[in-house]
Amino acid sequence: MKFETPTSTVLYSIEETIKAYRRLCQQNISSIVPTITVDQALILIIIDREDKSQSEIADLVFKDYASMTRIIKLMINKNYLTKTIDDADKRKSELKITASGKEIIEKLNPVIKKNRETALNSLSEQELKQLFEILNKITQNCKSNSK
Amino acid sequence: MKFETPTSTVLYSIEETIKAYRRLCQQNISSIVPTITVDQALILIIIDREDKSQSEIADLVFKDYASMTRIIKLMINKNYLTKTIDDADKRKSELKITASGKEIIEKLNPVIKKNRETALNSLSEQELKQLFEILNKITQNCKSNSK
DNA sequence: TATATTTATTTGACATATCAAATAAATAAT
DNA sequence: ATTATTTATTTGATATGTCAAATAAATATA
Numbered sequence: 077m078k079f080e081t082p083t084s085t086v087l088y089s090i091e092e093t094i095k096a097y098r099r100l101c102q103q104n105i106s107s108i109v110p111t112i113t114v115d116q117a118l119i120l121i122i123i124d125r126e127d128k129s130q131s132e133i134a135d136l137v138f139k140d141y142a143s144m145t146r147i148i149k150l151m152i153n154k155n156y157l158t159k160t161i162d163d164a165d166k167r168k169s170e171l172k173i174t175a176s177g178k179e180i181i182e183k184l185n186p187v188i189k190k191n192r193e194t195a196l197n198s199l200s201e202q203e204l205k206q207l208f209e210i211l212n213k214i215t216q217n218c219k220s221n222s223k
Numbered sequence: 224m225k226f227e228t229p230t231s232t233v234l235y236s237i238e239e240t241i242k243a244y245r246r247l248c249q250q251n252i253s254s255i256v257p258t259i260t261v262d263q264a265l266i267l268i269i270i271d272r273e274d275k276s277q278s279e280i281a282d283l284v285f286k287d288y289a290s291m292t293r294i295i296k297l298m299i300n301k302n303y304l305t306k307t308i309d310d311a312d313k314r315k316s317e318l319k320i321t322a323s324g325k326e327i328i329e330k331l332n333p334v335i336k337k338n339r340e341t342a343l344n345s346l347s348e349q350e351l352k353q354l355f356e357i358l359n360k361i362t363q364n365c366k367s368n369s370k
Numbered sequence: 371t372a373t374a375t376t377t378a379t380t381t382g383a384c385a386t387a388t389c390a391a392a393t394a395a396a397t398a399a400t
Numbered sequence: 401a402t403t404a405t406t407t408a409t410t411t412g413a414t415a416t417g418t419c420a421a422a423t424a425a426a427t428a429t430a
Contacts (some may be wrong), residue, residue: 085339086343086351086354086355086358087241087244087339087342087343089354089355089358089359089362090237090240090241090244090358091241091285092285092358092362093237093358093359093361093362093365094234094237094238094241095285095387096361096362096365096366096369097234097237097361097362097365098387099365099369099388100365100366100368100369102388103369113388113415113416115415115416116415129378129379130378130379131377131378131379138238138239138242139416139417140416140417140418140419141378141379141380142379142380142381142382142416142417142418142419143415143416143417143418144379145379145380145381146380146415146416147415147416150414150415165377165378165425165426166378166424166425166426167377167378167379167423167424167425167426168377168378168379168425169378169379192232192234194364194365194368195234195361195364195365196233196234196361196364197364198360198364199357199360199361203353203357203360204233206350206353206354206357207233207236207353207354207357207358208233208236210346210350210353210354211233211236211237211239211240211354212236212240213345213346213350214240214243214244214342214343214346215236215239215240215243215244217341217342217343217344217345218240218243218244218246218247218341218342219243219247221247221341222243222246222247222250242417245417246418249418260385260386260418262385262386263385276408276409277408277409278407278408278409286386286387287386287387287388287389288408288409288410289386289387289388289389289409289410289411289412290385290386290387290388291409292409292410292411293385293386293410294385294386297384297385312395312396312407312408313394313395313396313408314394314395314396314407314408314409315395315407315408315409316408316409371430372429372430373428373429373430374427374428374429374430375426375427375428375429376425376426376427376428377424377425377426377427378423378424378425378426379422379423379424379425380421380422380423380424381420381421381422381423382419382420382421382422383418383419383420383421384417384418384419385416385417385418386415386416386417386418387414387415387416387417388413388414388415388416389412389413389414390411390412390413391410391411391412391413392409392410392411392412393408393409393410393411394407394408394409394410395406395407395408395409396405396406396407396408397404397405397406397407398403398404398405398406399402399403399404399405400401400402400403400404
């Protein structure tokens with residue numbers, strides 16, 4: 077870590093890792109459900125498990141609200157989701173998985189499990205814990221200094 | 224790590240970290256050079272240090288060649304860069320930093336240094352090494368299983 | 371109650387990611 | 401030398417990221 081060229085930093089490695097992981101995921105997901113993206117798959121699963129509004133989901137998956145609006149729109153067009161106005165608070169939207177959305181989730185579950193196993197193969201529990209903690213420190217450092 | 228909901232995995236944490244870091248970087252970079260993006264700044268610095276072709280640079284910064292074409296074009300429009308055809312191999316392009324590009328690099332260097340320090344604040348050398356190694360394992364796992 | 375402020379979502383503009391197909395030049399094979 | 405293949409880059413189409421501004425509904429305040 078002596079010669080800090082841009083390509084020798086840990087943060088550069090984080091980018092590399094996340095890109096490699098996303099590529100792996102997209103390839104395996106596409107082989108089962110060719111029409112869905114990694115982001116859409118994650119969001120679909122979250123909506124299925126958590127009964128939350130659009131912006132709450134966005135916060136959960138670290139998406140901008142603008143991005144969320146568009147991703148949701150695409151998923152509605154593909155008939156994975158329905159969206160209705162929340163009666164109690166008409167600003168909010170209610171998102172529900174359609175039958176074909178459910179089917180897709182069922183198909184994807186094993187793929188997603190396998191992707192994680194592939195990526196984390198041969199990592200010990202201790203390594204995972206360390207990784208988790210170190211990443212958390214970095215995240216906190218960044219957040220407390222940005223906004 | 225027992226209940227593997229999508230939001231409890233390490234890979235999810237990696238996404239969180241990289242987004243927090245990119246936000247920190249963009250904010251600090253914008254405060255000094257409002258017209259440049261994080262990606263453009265990194266690419267500018269790499270081009271300045273390494274005399275490589277467009278696709279070699281792309282490989283270095285994990286960018287798709289298509290993205291690189293567009294990023295380069297934007298940077299040329301902003302007069303950070305010039306691009307000429309390589310005489311020895313007319314398929315290749317030669318990228319050179321302009322005077323104003325150089326100025327920007329000078330301005331950015333301390334910001335980039337500070338961003339890294341902020342993000343990695345209070346992390347020991349050992350933690351950095353661990354992080355680096357664990358990320359590398361994950362990257363290799365993903366790459367060997369995707370292509 | 372009327373007005374001001376906050377909250378949830380959307381839209382516009384621009385930057386980047388990704389895949390597939392197209393170009394054009396260089397190199398290999400016939 | 402001609403043809404086939406490979407390599408470097410570009411273009412098109414679509415998805416997502418990010419910021420700022422706009423809407424519309426809910427809540428707070430005067």
